[in-house]
Each structure stands twice: as C-alpha cells, then as structure tokens.
Amino acid sequence: MSSYGYSVNTTPWAKSTSKDGNLILLKNPFSCWASTIGALNYALTEKSQYNDVDVSKATTIVEAAKKNGYKVSWISNQQKYDFPTGIIADISDRKYWVNQYLGQKNQFFKLR
Numbered sequence: 001m002s003s004y005g006y007s008v009n010t011t012p013w014a015k016s017t018s019k020d021g022n023l024i025l026l027k028n029p030f031s032c033w034a035s036t037i038g039a040l041n042y043a044l045t046e047k048s049q050y051n052d053v054d055v056s057k058a059t060t061i062v063e064a065a066k067k068n069g070y071k072v073s074w075i076s077n078q079q080k081y082d083f084p085t086g087i088i089a090d091i092s093d094r095k096y097w098v099n100q101y102l103g104q105k106n107q108f109f110k111l112r
Contacts, residue, residue, distance in 0.1 A: 062091045
C-alpha cells in the first residue's frame with residue numbers, strides 16, 4: 001500500500017486523506033491470521049486469537065445483523081466455496097457471486 005510507503009501509488013485516497021488528518025493509518029498493523037480464509041473467519045465471526053470460541057460455533061456478523069432485524073446481501077467477487085466464508089455467506093438473505101463460473105468450462109462456446 002502506497003499509504004505505508006510502497007513506491008507504486010496503489011492507495012491514493014488513503015495517502016492524501018491521512019495527510020489532512022481525516023484518516024488514521026495504524027503504525028504497526030498486523031493480520032490476525034496468515035491466510036485470507038483464516039483472517040476472514042476471525043473478521044466475520046466472534047472468534048478471535050484472544051478467545052477460546054470454537055469457530056464452528058461462533059456467531060457470525062450475518063447472524064448478528066439478521067437477529068437485529070436487518071436483511072443481509074452478500075456480494076462477492078470470488079467463487080463460491082464451502083469454506084467458512086461460503087458457509088457464512090449462505091446465511092445471508094440474498095447472495096451474489098460475481099465470478100461463480102470462474103475456472104469452469106464455458107458451455108456456451110463449445111468447439112465442434
């Protein structure tokens with residue numbers, strides 16, 4: 001991220017907004033997990049590195065929103081997987097998988 005000193009201007013808004021004092025950039029940020037899937041499990045549920053909650057029994061952000069009367073739409077640019085994020089997404093009221101056919105053979109353009 002260029003806002004942290006990377007030479008390519010990848011985060012121009014964050015970089016300019018942090019300079020005028022309207023955005024705080026953390027000095028020593030770190031991920032709660034080494035992989036994206038693990039980090040999302042912690043970000044989307046009550047599970048964290050600081051508690052002993054079993055991630056399979058942890059309340060999700062989708063469940064919390066629905067319990068409080070919200071309708072939840074899940075929009076993902078990823079494929080639908082059965083990993084925990086896909087399971088969390090399935091709880092949503094509406095689901096949109098932008099790249100649902102990524103990696104599959106295109107059935108519309110078969111070579112003859």
